[in-house]
Amino acid sequence: MGLKLNTRFRHTIVNVICWIYALLFTYASMSKLLDFQNFRIQLGQSPLISSFADWVSIVIPAIEFIIVILLLATRFRSIGLIATYTLMVMFTTYIYIILNYSTFVPCSCGGILEKMTWKQHLTFNIVFVILAGVSIVLIPRKHVLTTK
């Protein structure tokens, strides 16, 4: 009985996190694609990956979009969560390098995140990395095996 409740509780947490992520990535990829020209200019001006702005500007929204599908299709949820976790680690590393190692600090990202400073952005990202990590740990074994 206790175990069952626990499983249900874990299930709920994972569900909620997946939905939050699905929303976040939908928003993030859409806002990039809707203002693609501007997004590419911003990447080109990024002190970190300016030389790769061309393909990064397409690959990032594409990955975000695929992750949303993976998270929503319960069958691929664990792959989706691992991808989410990796992508968030990458974003976080990106911000960390900008703050500590780059030769200048550019003006920030688009969308709602524009209002945040880079430090707040870093905290925001770390929280999300932890959320993804937690959900990977919590995702019930059964869930992984379920074919729906």
Add this chain to the structure above:
Amino acid sequence: MNIRIKIVVLLISSIFGIGVVIYLFKQSEKITHYQNRFIRRFPPHVAQEISQTDLKFNSYYFAGHGNGNIYLGNITAPLQILALDIALKENHVYTIELKEKDLAFRAPQIRVFKNNFYVFEGHVPYVYKGSIDNWIASKRKNSGYYFAHFEPMDSVEMVTRYIMPKSGENLIGSLNLRDTTEVHYEQHLLEKQFDGVFDTDGSLHFNKELQRVVYVYRYRNEYIVAHKNLELDYRGNTIDTISIAHVKLVRLKNSTQKTFAEPPLVVNKTSAVDSNLLYVNSGLPGNYEDENLWKAASIVDVYDLTNGTYRSSFPIYNINGETMKSMLVVGQFLYALIGEKIVSYKLLEPINQDKKASEYSGMVDG
């Protein structure tokens, strides 16, 4: 998945994610500075306008700097020199007196170098030299090849761009004011692409700090760095992709003269050198740039002459729709002639883009 496998997966994902971003960062930095694919870097606020002065005329050009002053010559008043202090607050007008007045006078120009000044005209060709203490000049040379550019390297040795008789081709050479009989020029510094006249056009500078002659081509993405004796040091590239001059010429009817068949593609409009840096006002927008910025400003690209690398770019804003005509860099100040105005910009250390942002003094940005 049991918990142990999950932890391993998390660890691998973390290492992979961090590794990829660090790798991209290192590669991107290397490409930006050493093999730039025409992606400019605009660090925020590295060039800030600090003052603006109305000169009342748009016919001024930079004649040089020294002793805390910058000197402007005026095409329509060829023997007048306007000295402005570095803050552009105070000015003095001096009138140059030439001891010998027997020469044909078309459009002489002035250069000020340390305590001397030079009045020259390439089409006659003559050179006068005098001291800025009294602004009186005497004739030092009035024969030899025609020349079109002239920059002092020290008090007697000048670097020039000669125009070869007959062919009209450009050659970089030097001119010694003590021994005016000897003409020294270097055949292979300028590289001909089709006519050796238009395709080799550009601007000539002498960099005092590095003791190097610098020539920036106008119609291709190249600059030449040479020693004082005109021996080639190296050829550098500007970040755009135009390696072959795009200039089409037609011969005028009943004349030997040629003119442009279509507007030529100007790659490097105007340039300046100071300490280890080369400043080039480019004519070509790069990838992922804001069009509006190009409508509102002239873009200056910065190169490090000691290693031929691209460092960064910054805008010099138009004034009343007028774009920058020429520029002069003295230490951390850049002066630009824009219409009838002269403006000064303060250049901050991050134009070098060689350190972490936190290590530049006084640059904290959100």
